Amino acid sequence: MASYSTNQFKPGLKLMLDGDPCSIVENEMVKPGKGQAFNRVKLRNLRSGRVVERTFKSGDSVEAADIVEVEMQFLYNDGEAWHFMNPESFEQIQAGNSIVGDAGQWLKGQEMCSVMLWDGQPIGVTPPNFVILKITQTDPGIRGDTATGGTKPATMETGAVVKVPLFIEEGSLLKIDTRTGEYVSRAKEE
Amino acid sequence: MNPLRWRPLAPWAHLRRRARLLAEIRAHFARTGALEVETPLLSLAGSTDPALASFTLRAADGRHWWLQTSPEFAMKRLLAAGSGDIFQICHAFRQEEQSRRHQSEFTLLEWYRVDLDHHGLMDDIAALLSAVGFPLAVERQTWSALCLQHLGFDPAVADTASVAEFARGQGARFPESLPDRTLLLDWVYGCALLPRLPVDRAFFIHDFPREQAAYARANPSAPWLAERFELVVGETELANGFHEVTDAGEQRARQLAENARRRVAGLPEVPLDEHFLAALDAGLPSCAGVALGVERLLMVLLGVDDIHQVIAFDDGAFEDGASDRAGSHD
Numbered sequence: 001m002a003s004y005s006t007n008q009f010k011p012g013l014k015l016m017l018d019g020d021p022c023s024i025v026e027n028e029m030v031k032p033g034k035g036q037a038f039n040r041v042k043l044r045n046l047r048s049g050r051v052v053e054r055t056f057k058s059g060d061s062v063e064a065a066d067i068v069e070v071e072m073q074f075l076y077n078d079g080e081a082w083h084f085m086n087p088e089s090f091e092q093i094q095a096g097n098s099i100v101g102d103a104g105q106w107l108k109g110q111e112m113c114s115v116m117l118w119d120g121q122p123i124g125v126t127p128p129n130f131v132i133l134k135i136t137q138t139d140p141g142i143r144g145d146t147a148t149g150g151t152k153p154a155t156m157e158t159g160a161v162v163k164v165p166l167f168i169e170e171g172s173l174l175k176i177d178t179r180t181g182e183y184v185s186r187a188k189e190e
Numbered sequence: 191m192n193p194l195r196w197r198p199l200a201p202w203a204h205l206r207r208r209a210r211l212l213a214e215i216r217a218h219f220a221r222t223g224a225l226e227v228e229t230p231l232l233s234l235a236g237s238t239d240p241a242l243a244s245f246t247l248r249a250a251d252g253r254h255w256w257l258q259t260s261p262e263f264a265m266k267r268l269l270a271a272g273s274g275d276i277f278q279i280c281h282a283f284r285q286e287e288q289s290r291r292h293q294s295e296f297t298l299l300e301w302y303r304v305d306l307d308h309h310g311l312m313d314d315i316a317a318l319l320s321a322v323g324f325p326l327a328v329e330r331q332t333w334s335a336l337c338l339q340h341l342g343f344d345p346a347v348a349d350t351a352s353v354a355e356f357a358r359g360q361g362a363r364f365p366e367s368l369p370d371r372t373l374l375l376d377w378v379y380g381c382a383l384l385p386r387l388p389v390d391r392a393f394f395i396h397d398f399p400r401e402q403a404a405y406a407r408a409n410p411s412a413p414w415l416a417e418r419f420e421l422v423v424g425e426t427e428l429a430n431g432f433h434e435v436t437d438a439g440e441q442r443a444r445q446l447a448e449n450a451r452r453r454v455a456g457l458p459e460v461p462l463d464e465h466f467l468a469a470l471d472a473g474l475p476s477c478a479g480v481a482l483g484v485e486r487l488l489m490v491l492l493g494v495d496d497i498h499q500v501i502a503f504d505d506g507a508f509e510d511g512a513s514d515r516a517g518s519h520d
Contacts, residue, residue, distance in 0.1 A: 030380045030381055030425070031289070032376070032427060033427050033430050033483075034239070034241065034430060036241055036372075036373050036377070036380075038377060038380060038381055040381060052361065053361050055357075055360075055361055055363065055377065055381045056363050057364065057377075060364075062363075
């Protein structure tokens, strides 16, 4: 079984901790003048997203997690599972709602997503940084109001709700930053 | 490819402060009566401390030489020969130490006072700190009292299983079901206690558990404690001092135990410094000694958090490991 020594620790390294795959967020050496050195490590649990702090005796080894991230195209959601395809191998995988999570609100089909696989099984999906979606419902636009800075909620074709400026009309196409969930600009049909 | 950075790392103002600090240190010892000495950096014997990795050199004649990790043994030979109070400003070398507060080669101020115990030496350090303009208040507390205050119990008198349980509850990952007590107490100090200390003042932490005695005497009224102290600011150790072991048999036993722990850990054993042990046999006067990191002190005086801000040049590893170092905060 592959493992890493503490002197290989660095941000991004994937380890097994209590049966769950984790990614190192931060690694600090605690090195006293006298006595044992330790590594103080912040790790993100890749299944729950929670960050925990652990200390390891310097020189100890920890089991590696078999994690790969693959670019896959989102095909469709059949109500029970989200279907993705590797565009090079045409291999398809399915991921449940709990794994797709909030990423699903930005996906309508065709998007290239980053799918995280643990021992070959999907454990997380990251949507593209920017998506272009149509507004299906919002209050009527206030014509010409581009200066007051007010916002209103708008429901997108995927069901996501985004705060938009008051002048935006129902049916508009918007560019949205999926990392913040914020409106970026109006967009043209691609 | 970046051009090689050949200019000094520290600003000139910091290098001038460094020169002034060295002059202030020498003035303190001239005023209080200690002889400045110099001892070899290179020796045929090294440190047996399993936590220290020495640099070794192989000479043309095949013999191994050690670069000192501290001038302790040579200075104790001087004390045994009747030097009286002595101090030394020298370089020391420790492998695998690269961080914002570590350099493989660094400057130590080490000094010894005859007929003083560790409390008298802490008074002396406090006088030195005030003479060099140390900007922080300094508190004196026992190891046990600080643990009681910040951790809610005193691991020095707790049984090993409950210390292990506490450590695991705080996120320590030990593969052994019951880790070594010395390891656990090192963990308590470095990973639980120091991170909880306020950083707006310095602490003399004294009377460590005897498992962390190194070469300090046992406390005669509480033999589970050792007459050792550290001066720390937050997680940064500035100085480490002892009321010194003077018994040659006990010193040899402690160093043989260190070599035994090296064997268990798969580390090379280090030949004992027989000249030093012979000096102890002849009689080391009762004394207290301390090693103080000159760069660490300068960092506090200048209010900077990176050792590269107070040295002219590093060993060049910074250039090679620039990307690794960026993520290192210790």
